Amino acid sequence: MEKDFWEKISDNYDEEIHDVLKSDQKSIVTAHINRIASKQKTVGDIGCAIGKWLPLLSGLFKEVHAIDISQSNIDYAKTNHGHLKNIRFRQMDMTVNPKTKYSFDVIVCVNAILIPDYEKRQVFFKNLNRFLKPKGNLVLVVPAFESYLFSEFIIDRSNRKENIADDEIKGKISKAEHFAFKQGTAKLEQTPTKHYLEEELITTLGDFGFTNINVEKVEYSWDKEVHDLPNKPLGLYPWDWLVTAVKK
Numbered sequence: 001m002e003k004d005f006w007e008k009i010s011d012n013y014d015e016e017i018h019d020v021l022k023s024d025q026k027s028i029v030t031a032h033i034n035r036i037a038s039k040q041k042t043v044g045d046i047g048c049a050i051g052k053w054l055p056l057l058s059g060l061f062k063e064v065h066a067i068d069i070s071q072s073n074i075d076y077a078k079t080n081h082g083h084l085k086n087i088r089f090r091q092m093d094m095t096v097n098p099k100t101k102y103s104f105d106v107i108v109c110v111n112a113i114l115i116p117d118y119e120k121r122q123v124f125f126k127n128l129n130r131f132l133k134p135k136g137n138l139v140l141v142v143p144a145f146e147s148y149l150f151s152e153f154i155i156d157r158s159n160r161k162e163n164i165a166d167d168e169i170k171g172k173i174s175k176a177e178h179f180a181f182k183q184g185t186a187k188l189e190q191t192p193t194k195h196y197l198e199e200e201l202i203t204t205l206g207d208f209g210f211t212n213i214n215v216e217k218v219e220y221s222w223d224k225e226v227h228d229l230p231n232k233p234l235g236l237y238p239w240d241w242l243v244t245a246v247k248k
C-alpha cells in the first residue's frame, strides 16, 4: 500500500477502509487515549486519513497534528474537521527521513504502518520514536497476523462443516504453499509439522468438549531455533503452547 493507493482511496474511503474507532467492540483504543490525554498535551494523529479520530483528539488535547502521506486524505480531513481550531494538517511520508521535527506528548497511529517493505517500515517506526518527547506515549494499532491466520482457520473449519470446497486458492503461490501457510504446517528438520494458533487451540478443544481452557507459553532458549543468534530480543523467546483444560 503505497502513496498512490492512498491518494485514490479518499472518495470511497468509508466503503473501502475498516473503521477501527467505530468497530472497536470494547472501545479499548479510546480508553487508552482517554487515560493519557490532557489539555496541556500535544498529540500527533499519524496516518490520520480522512480524520475519524480528530474530533475525539481535538476535545481531549491542547493541540492536534493530523499527518498523512495522502494529500487527498488530508484535504478531506480538512473539509470535515477544519473548523476545529486546535488541529494542524500536514502531508508527510513517515517512511522517509523527515524535514520537520516534532516533539509530541502523545502519538496515535491507527492502522497506518501497513507497507510490506521492511526498510520503509523501519523508518516509520524510527520516526514515531523521533516525534515523541522522552516519556511520551504511543498508542499504536496494527493488523494482527495471528488474527488473519485464525480467520483463515475459522473459514476453513466452517467450509468443511458445510462441505464447501476450498476454491479460494488463487494467485501465484502453489496450492501446497497456500495450504501450508493457512494450516500452519511448517517444516521442522525437513518434517512437515503442524503449528497452532492460541485461538485455534481454544476453538478446537471447545469443539471437542473441553472447557476451562487455559493456554500458556512454554518458553525455550533461542538456541533451540538457531545457534549463536545475534540481536536476541530482550525477554522474548520461542515457545510451544501449554494447554490445560477440563472435559465437560
Ligand SMILES: C[S@@+](CC[C@H](N)C(=O)[O-])C[C@H]1O[C@@H](n2cnc3c(N)ncnc32)[C@H](O)[C@@H]1O
Pocket: 006, 007, 017, 018, 019, 020, 021, 046, 047, 048, 049, 050, 051, 052, 053, 067, 068, 069, 070, 073, 092, 093, 094, 095, 109, 110, 111, 112, 113, 114, 124
Ligand atoms: C487504514 S488508514 C487508517 C486511518 C485512520 N488512522 C483511522 O483509523 O481511521 C491508513 C492511513 O495511513 C496513511 N499512511 C500510509 N502510509 C503512510 C506513510 N508512509 N506516512 C504517513 N501516512 C501514511 C494512509 O494514507 C491512510 O490514510
